[in-house]
Amino acid sequence: MIKIEDLHIKVWEKEILNWVNLKFKKWKNYCLLGKNGSWKSSLSAFLMWQPNYEYISWNVEIDWENLLELSPDERSAMWIFLSFQNVPEIKWIKLGEFLRTIYNIHLKNENPEQKDISPFIFKRFIKKHLEELKIEEEFLDRDLNVWFSGWEKRKIEILQMKLIWPKYIILDEIDSGLDLDAFKSVCKLLKNLDSENNTFIIITHYFKILDYLEIDKVYVMKSGEIFKKWWKELVEYIKENWYEDLK
Numbered sequence: 061m062i063k064i065e066d067l068h069i070k071v072w073e074k075e076i077l078n079w080v081n082l083k084f085k086k087w088k089n090y091c092l093l094g095k096n097g098s099w100k101s102s103l104s105a106f107l108m109w110q111p112n113y114e115y116i117s118w119n120v121e122i123d124w125e126n127l128l129e130l131s132p133d134e135r136s137a138m139w140i141f142l143s144f145q146n147v148p149e150i151k152w153i154k155l156g157e158f159l160r161t162i163y164n165i166h167l168k169n170e171n172p173e174q175k176d177i178s179p180f181i182f183k184r185f186i187k188k189h190l191e192e193l194k195i196e197e198e199f200l201d202r203d204l205n206v207w208f209s210g211w212e213k214r215k216i217e218i219l220q221m222k223l224i225w226p227k228y229i230i231l232d233e234i235d236s237g238l239d240l241d242a243f244k245s246v247c248k249l250l251k252n253l254d255s256e257n258n259t260f261i262i263i264t265h266y267f268k269i270l271d272y273l274e275i276d277k278v279y280v281m282k283s284g285e286i287f288k289k290w291w292k293e294l295v296e297y298i299k300e301n302w303y304e305d306l307k
């Protein structure tokens with residue numbers, strides 16, 4: 061479980077999150093909703109690691125450990141995966157090497173005795189995943205996400221999820237910028253990943269993704285606060301009435 065208690069964050073003297081309290085339980089799926097600029101992505105970034113955030117008062121646990129004591133690579137290798145609203149493009153890092161590195165870190169976390177998988181073996185291992193996701197093998201030699209299409213970037217994120225099996229998967233508007241076919245494929249792949257061993261935290265403005273991923277609970281953010289917590293039925297209200305008159 062990710063448990064956030066009384067989290068208050070300032071960045072450059074500006075208060076951004078106000079006394080946020082919430083829980084993301086294991087095996088459940090959540091929707092994190094709110095209008096543009098309600099600090100949803102900032103909260104996600106904080107969970108993944110944000111060096112320039114100043115915590116005023118906080119207690120953030122993940123599976124009974126202090127999340128804030130974990131480095132970003134520990135968080136990602138063991139627990140959290142953030143599918144970015146804007147997927148970063150990173151020059152000079154080859155996709156294949158990146159995937160091999162995160163896979164090796166993940167394996168070492170599972171078993172400290174584990175030896176690094178060589179590029180040769182990794183290439184053979186990753187082949188089945190590339191085929192399944194219809195990603196050309198030559199992508200492995202391209203710079204990470206540089207000039208990838210929106211759909212290709214999402215497939216690479218799903219490939220990462222398949223490699224490291226994160227427990228908590230934050231989908232920050234994974235449904236934006238995809239055509240209908242790509243959107244459906246992404247949703248089906250995510251549905252296949254949805255299991256009793258992971259928790260999806262879904263940020264969306266369109267809700268169609270919820271036809272594929274069953275949610276349990278909804279958190280609505282407003283001006284950096286958790287404005288409302290309710291069961292999944294709240295989505296139906298928001299779909300019809302948007303955020304008007306929500307109390």
Ligand SMILES: Nc1ncnc2c1ncn2[C@@H]1O[C@H](COP(=O)(O)OP(=O)(O)OP(=O)(O)O)[C@@H](O)[C@H]1O
Nearest residue numbers: 071076094095096097098099100101102103112145
């Ligand atoms: N590091 C930062 N420093 C200053 N302002 C920031 C920082 N990070 C985010 N913001 C500001 O915080 C506000 C909330 O942004 P955020 O991206 O978290 O909203 P959001 O709820 O994800 O919105 P959207 O639905 O449009 O994606 C914005 O005004 C943004 O410019």
Ligand SMILES: [Mg+2]
Nearest residue numbers: 100101145232
């Ligand atoms: Mg956002």
